[in-house]
Amino acid sequence: xxxxxxxxxxxxxxxxxxxxxxxxxxxxxxxxxxxxxxxxxxxxxxxxxxxxxxxxxxxxxxxxxxxxxxxxxxxxxxxxxxxxxxxxxxxxxxxxxxxxxxxxxxxxxxxxxxxxxxxxxxxxxxxxxxxxxxxxxxxxxxxxxxxxxxxxxxxxxxxxxxxxxxxxxxxxxxxxxxxxxxxxxxxxxxxxxxxxxxxxxxxxxxx
Numbered sequence: 001x002x003x004x005x006x007x008x009x010x011x012x013x014x015x016x017x018x019x020x021x022x023x024x025x026x027x028x029x030x031x032x033x034x035x036x037x038x039x040x041x042x043x044x045x046x047x048x049x050x051x052x053x054x055x056x057x058x059x060x061x062x063x064x065x066x067x068x069x070x071x072x073x074x075x076x077x078x079x080x081x082x083x084x085x086x087x088x089x090x091x092x093x094x095x096x097x098x099x100x101x102x103x104x105x106x107x108x109x110x111x112x113x114x115x116x117x118x119x120x121x122x123x124x125x126x127x128x129x130x131x132x133x134x135x136x137x138x139x140x141x142x143x144x145x146x147x148x149x150x151x152x153x154x155x156x157x158x159x160x161x162x163x164x165x166x167x168x169x170x171x172x173x174x175x176x177x178x179x180x181x182x183x184x185x186x187x188x189x190x191x192x193x194x195x196x197x198x199x200x201x202x203x204x205x206x207x
Contacts, residue, residue, distance in 0.1 A: 002093050009105040016109045020117050038116035039186035051188035059196045074153040075204055082204035102197035111190045114139050119175040132175045140168030
């Protein structure tokens with residue numbers, strides 16, 4: 001179980017870094033350092049204080065929303081991360097899997113791709129508001145795929161709208177924090193995303 005997740009995480013991260021590298025190669029002379037190009041560098045301590053404060057607001061609110069009846073059924077279905085974790089049962093290995101998946105497989109790779117590549121490029125091409133909003137809608141749209149994959153939850157306009165609002169709203173706020181407060185670093189968004197996943201996966205799976 002853990003070994004397979006390590007392999008899956010490494011493979012997913014490799015693909016994301018390659019995709020980011022392709023964008024980097026075609027970015028022209030102004031691209032600068034690769035890691036700064038994707039925002040993978042440390043922000044100031046003050047910025048991380050902002051990230052912690054936003055985490056204390058955003059994560060409990062998201063957990064409360066996802067624990068409501070229809071939202072919980074959709075977010076903890078058999079084809080979701082929480083659903084797979086529930087199948088594993090409680091064990092030390094399951095806790096290690098939760099940490100690996102929450103911090104690296106999902107939040108780290110998604111932050112590099114969506115905030116480090118997609119959001120930055122859209123904002124550069126379209127301006128901050130339009131670019132960030134487009135990126136947020138794309139991020140939310142990807143999460144809506146749970147309604148069409150085999151074994152996914154039954155589609156409901158109310159639940160789908162809530163998913164769109166919650167995931168898209170989080171993506172917009174995180175990109176705003178990264179670009180407007182953290183001078184382009186994706187670290188604050190990674191922190192918020194990772195903490196959210198670390199709490200959400202076991203709660204959705206076992207609560």
